[in-house]
Amino acid sequence: MSVNFESLREDFPILKRKMHGKNLIFLDSTSTSQKPMQVIQAIEEYYRSTNSNVQRAIYDLSVEATEMHEEARSKVAKFINAKHTEEIIFTRNTTEAINLVMHAYAMNKLGKNREIITTIMEHHSNILPWQFWERNAGGKLNFIDIKDDGTLKMEQYDKLVNERTGLITVLHQSNVVGTINDVENIAKIAHENNSLFLVDAAQSIPHIPVNVQKINCDFLAFSGHKMLAPMGIGCLYVKKEVQEMLEPFMYGGEMNKQVSMHEAKWNEAPWKWEAGTPDVASAVGLGAAIDYLNKIGMENVQKHEKELTKYALDEMENVKRIKIFGPHDLEIRGGVISFVFDGVHPHDVADILNREGIAVRSGRMCAEPLLKRLGVSDVTRASFYIYNTKEEIDAFVNGLKKVAEVFRLG
Amino acid sequence: MAEEELRMLYTEQIIDRYKNPRNFGELKGANAEAEDMNPICGDRIKMQLKIEEGRVFDVKYSGEGCSISQASADLLADFIKGKTIEELKTLQKDDVLKILGIEVTAVRLKCALLSLKAFKLATLNLYR
Numbered sequence: 344m345s346v347n348f349e350s351l352r353e354d355f356p357i358l359k360r361k362m363h364g365k366n367l368i369f370l371d372s373t374s375t376s377q378k379p380m381q382v383i384q385a386i387e388e389y390y391r392s393t394n395s396n397v398q399r400a401i402y403d404l405s406v407e408a409t410e411m412h413e414e415a416r417s418k419v420a421k422f423i424n425a426k427h428t429e430e431i432i433f434t435r436n437t438t439e440a441i442n443l444v445m446h447a448y449a450m451n452k453l454g455k456n457r458e459i460i461t462t463i464m465e466h467h468s469n470i471l472p473w474q475f476w477e478r479n480a481g482g483k484l485n486f487i488d489i490k491d492d493g494t495l496k497m498e499q500y501d502k503l504v505n506e507r508t509g510l511i512t513v514l515h516q517s518n519v520v521g522t523i524n525d526v527e528n529i530a531k532i533a534h535e536n537n538s539l540f541l542v543d544a545a546q547s548i549p550h551i552p553v554n555v556q557k558i559n560c561d562f563l564a565f566s567g568h569k570m571l572a573p574m575g576i577g578c579l580y581v582k583k584e585v586q587e588m589l590e591p592f593m594y595g596g597e598m599n600k601q602v603s604m605h606e607a608k609w610n611e612a613p614w615k616w617e618a619g620t621p622d623v624a625s626a627v628g629l630g631a632a633i634d635y636l637n638k639i640g641m642e643n644v645q646k647h648e649k650e651l652t653k654y655a656l657d658e659m660e661n662v663k664r665i666k667i668f669g670p671h672d673l674e675i676r677g678g679v680i681s682f683v684f685d686g687v688h689p690h691d692v693a694d695i696l697n698r699e700g701i702a703v704r705s706g707r708m709c710a711e712p713l714l715k716r717l718g719v720s721d722v723t724r725a726s727f728y729i730y731n732t733k734e735e736i737d738a739f740v741n742g743l744k745k746v747a748e749v750f751r752l753g
Numbered sequence: 754m755a756e757e758e759l760r761m762l763y764t765e766q767i768i769d770r771y772k773n774p775r776n777f778g779e780l781k782g783a784n785a786e787a788e789d790m791n792p793i794c795g796d797r798i799k800m801q802l803k804i805e806e807g808r809v810f811d812v813k814y815s816g817e818g819c820s821i822s823q824a825s826a827d828l829l830a831d832f833i834k835g836k837t838i839e840e841l842k843t844l845q846k847d848d849v850l851k852i853l854g855i856e857v858t859a860v861r862l863k864c865a866l867l868s869l870k871a872f873k874l875a876t877l878n879l880y881r
Contacts, residue, residue, distance in 0.1 A: 688819040694819075706793075
């Protein structure tokens with residue numbers, strides 16, 4: 344089925360905004376995606392006609408809200424091909440999901456002499472929780488390095504994995520170099536060594552088909568807001584067989600079954616890890632976002648972004664003084680292009696582009712160890728999603744040429 | 754409009770000072786110094802001063818960041834060189850913007866004023 348990507352832009356009201364007198368060109372979907380009317384309306388409709396607290400009351404409205412919340416959960420489960428709906432835990436975002444794994448699993452099951460393996464490619468959110476674990480549980484955190492092309496040095500797993508390894512974690516797609524990691528292979532390495540495996544899928548879920556049974560991961564974390572859904576809703580997939588190893592994460596309402604003054608019994612999965620009133624409207628919005636993406640088809644989303652990325656990489660090659668990071672093989676790279684402009688600081692690049700109506704990110708990308716490994720302190724980053732077009736990339740490349748002019752570079 | 758905005762911010766002077774700074778480096782024999790950074794964008798400026806008999810005898814700055822933060826430090830160094838600490842006591846935001854000769858948006862104001870912050874920190878205990 345062919346999708347008219349040009350016409351789906353109509354669904355995104357924000358794209359009609361003018362910035363500095365020019366059409367907004369949003370090239371920062373890696374940070375957060377824009378939202379289609381279908382999602383905005385689903386949230387509005389929930390508050391207009393169903394709002395009430397979930398899992399608590401007898402009256403119809405609350406039953407309806409609970410059903411909608413659980414329906415969203417079941418949409419998520421189908422979207423990532425989870426075997427059971429209760430394998431989906433709602434969180435605020437990817438960061439909270441990873442922190443959940445750290446507290447509920449690592450802090451309880453992995454003590455002194457145990458090891459966790461992450462990579463130098465990670466977002467801070469998949470490093471700092473493990474630093475906390477290292478400091479407080481007395482274990483050891485190890486890092487897999489990258490090659491100069493921004494892909495993992497896979498052979499290092501052989502050296503680092505051992506009987507003390509309790510968790511291997513890796514991001515699925517890099518928010519800086521765009522690399523798509525071979526998570527199925529890393530899952531095998533983890534399981535052959537009796538380790539659990541966590542995937543940070545924040546940057547892959549919005550852009551490529553993700554299948555948790557095929558990956559065979561134990562945990563998979565992602566955010567709604569990068570995949571057309573509102574901010575404030577994220578998910579942690581936890582494989583059913585692993586769930587009984589996990590302690591609660593936060594304590595309070597909804598996560599218990601029975602409470603006395605000094606003791607309590609925990610609720611079943613997934614509510615055991617969902618203390619307090621959840622963000623029902625955002626979960627409903629996430630369900631609507633999944634419906635929207637399913638209508639396009641994730642294969643089509645990936646194909647569209649691959650075309651844009653190839654086009655952008657080719658066009659950027661014609662701009663002098665630009666160095667692009669990450670692999671050039673589009674089979675293992677998503678629509679994220681980080682670069683430096685020789686002689687111009689990344690903030691100045693982003694500022695000049697901003698005056699052309701173009702939104703790109705500049706700075707450290709929440710990945711300081713990776714940037715240091717790449718030998719830079721800051722980068723500028725452009726990233727693409729379903730609503731971006733080749734014409735927008737032309738404007739972006741023209742903007743880059745203007746940067747050279749402003750800085751009087753020949 | 755956008756063109757004019759660009760010219761008003763990225764002036765000849767700013768670009769020149771960014772590319773060819775006059776006061777960049779380490780100052781030997783500095784007796785007052787301070788470093789400050791902008792955690793959001795990572796701009797970092799260290800101001801080093803050699804103060805003799807209450808007068809700024811020499812200034813150098815080092816660090817990294819965008820053109821506005823670096824050019825501002827370079828121009829500020831020129832401005833404070835030779836002046837007395839007493840004269841510089843009241844140095845503030847508007848003075849720096851006047852020295853820079855540009856109009857900055859709110860988001861770039863922090864870049865423009867980073868060197869002033871570092872200078873204030875470096876001279877803070879001299880007033881006690």
